[in-house]
Amino acid sequence: MRFSEFIELVKVEYMMVAAEILRRKAALFTIVAWPYVLMLFVVIIGSIMGGFTYFQQNVGVNPLLFFITGSYLLMTSLAFFDEIASRFLYDEFIGTLPYVIISPTSKVVLALTMGIPRLIINVLMGLTSLIPIYVYLRGPQGVLDAFVVILLSIFSALTFATLAVIFASIVLISGGKWRAMNILRPLMLLLSGVMYPRYLLPLITKLITGFVPLAHSVEVIQLFIRYNTFSEYMFMLMGIATALAIIYLPISMKGLRAWELKYIKEGAKT
């Protein structure tokens, strides 16, 4: 596939997703409100348990800053997994999957393309969620910090894309459909440490997170919002995330191809 064709595919996907969101104003409202709802949910209940001071002592960051970042990452990081797994399932549900399968476009390329528009929209969400809270807590410096976090979140989502395709393939091949997705989704969030720093997780869970690129990049973001600078350790984590993404690439391609072949062999199901 030529690069120009790939860009054309991204444009088409983007128009579809953007049109869907702009058409449904409620969806647009939800995208803007969701990070605030999640943040308030945790912070309000958490503050009854003790207080902001204790959180700051335990984690080293203001809870508002930590959870608005966590809520934003929660939506951005899973852009590829959500889009790939749910779109193919939705196509199957409405009966359009056979048309998608017989199209000459590579399904791997299509899958990687699918996540990009959603990622762009979710990243734009950073402007409405991160910037107001960051500016409120850090003043003008908050704008710069928010942009750094947004850039790091793009890095997170992209380095997680290959593992996301593997998980999406598992959902599609297993036949577990939405039910499998509803288990894998929270599991990935737990392992990534978006809402609970991974260094506080039990040892075995912490070891497992070592294989998840998202966990490394999320840790980089959490360290950045805490220390406001980049250290060698953070660059090392970004290196590990990139290496893992590259390692998972061939497996993800094979996984999606295996699902496609299985689908062709078994035919469309209702």
Add this chain to the structure above:
Amino acid sequence: MNSRSIKALFRCASASLKAYFLSDLIRAKGAVFGLIGLGIWLIIFILPMTLFASATTDRSVIAAYMLSGIMVFSIYSIGTWDWGWEMRVLINYGIFEYVMVTGVHPLVIYLGLVPLSLIWILVIIGIGYSVISAFVAVPKIIISNIPLFLLAFLLLIVVVLSYALILGTTTMLTGTSGMVVEIVSWILPMATGGFVPLKLMPEPLRTIALYTPFSYPAEVLRYSMGISETVMDPNLMFIIGYAYALAFLGFGIFLYNYGLKKLLREGVKTVSAW
């Protein structure tokens, strides 16, 4: 209502209970998958809250707050996603028209659905209790007055069922956005004292919460579990709560019937997922 129609009602209720039980729990393996997913989601949201606690805070009290929050939230969620959302499922799968032509009131379906949901709620509370005990502490709950606890639980179910009827009617008449429903299902328990005892809420929010029927059952339920004191005399809260809940239920049923009449005139609408 004669004995024949009561028999027919029971037959419809047991048939729908059997259908939901088979489709949701057995055929779709929903029980196994649903419970695993639920356990992980609970861990995701419970763990961060422990970071707010000081070393001297009694963790068993925190655990009790968490458990009551899970209990109330799961009932709200079931009201939203199982009972309110069911209208969308019935319409989208084309089942609703068939129910209408049988001549049986569609609410009979809820007689089968509600018992199944209650089983779910008990299981969710069990899982919540296990997760909290494992990650925080064993919840400190003292139910000294069992009848009051059961009546408070029933009060909460009545309020949520009424809310589900309103939600279902809205879906039936206009088609709702799932995302908005999702947001409402998070905001509602937060804003009306579902998670937090009213005495710990800011004054303006507490006043707003007391204007809604949702705050009373949650407050009395927490009181009956020995978790927190109520902002008013518990007996008064209980009486106002029941009066408000029954009026709310009456309004829900009235609205639902109005929706049905409108539907019969205008036909079934397409309901969007999101």
